Amino acid sequence: MKLATWNVNSLKVRLPQVLQWLSDNPVDVLCLQETKLTDDKFPLAEINAAGYQVAFTGQKTYNGVAILSPHAINDVVKNNPLFADEQQRIIAATIAGMRIVCAYIPNGQAPDSDKFQYKLKWLAALHEWLAQEQQQHPQLALLGDYNIAPEDRDVHDPAAWVGQNLVSPEERGAFAQLLKMGFTDAFRLFDQPEKLFSWWDYRRMGFRLNRGMRIDHILLSPALAAQCSACIIDKTPRKWEQPSDHTPVIATLA
């Protein structure tokens, strides 16, 4: 069983790459973020034709999330029921006995901004909701773009980023809270290469210079973590023409 997450930064632009990647990497679950499509524009037929079911919720220009699977997708929930939000950032579903939550956590912009306060409130509501979900769903996975680099080793140049957005103590505290609740960062279950990231800035030759961050994560409940046999970041699509600035993360469950 393979679970993956990928912030595609516009599914309209990236659909050919998503289909190519799925052809090269058949997975049981693929969570997408930043689809940036209203539901009427979602490429449902193309994804179905590739052999995948899909649940999605989107809006114009920003945000938007989707879950793709070759298996049946059941009990779809859009957004956090405990947090009224016009922004389409969460979709959850049950697939092959697992409860899958696909999340696009707010960016936050800067620690002194209103958007940062929104991010922290959003994360607090996420904690509250997941605490309920884990009671009902022992096999629970949270996949997505967290917009948080959990530790200094997840940042290309930690000294340059101290206190900034994506690495601030408040954000890292919110991530740590998820671990405290019992979730495991699948990537850190295994030995990993140093300086392996999931996002690189388009500017400043970020990818070529490996100036990146690990901000896309797969968090697993204890029952799923016990089955996890591998977790990798696939840098391949970041090397393609006109790439997303993020690249897929994949967890394998035994």
Place this chain on the structure above:
DNA sequence: ATGGCCTCGGTTCGAGGA
């Protein structure tokens, strides 16, 4: 050097992303 690049909406620039 607080910009650089990419996407979108909507027009030829601004906002947002991270």
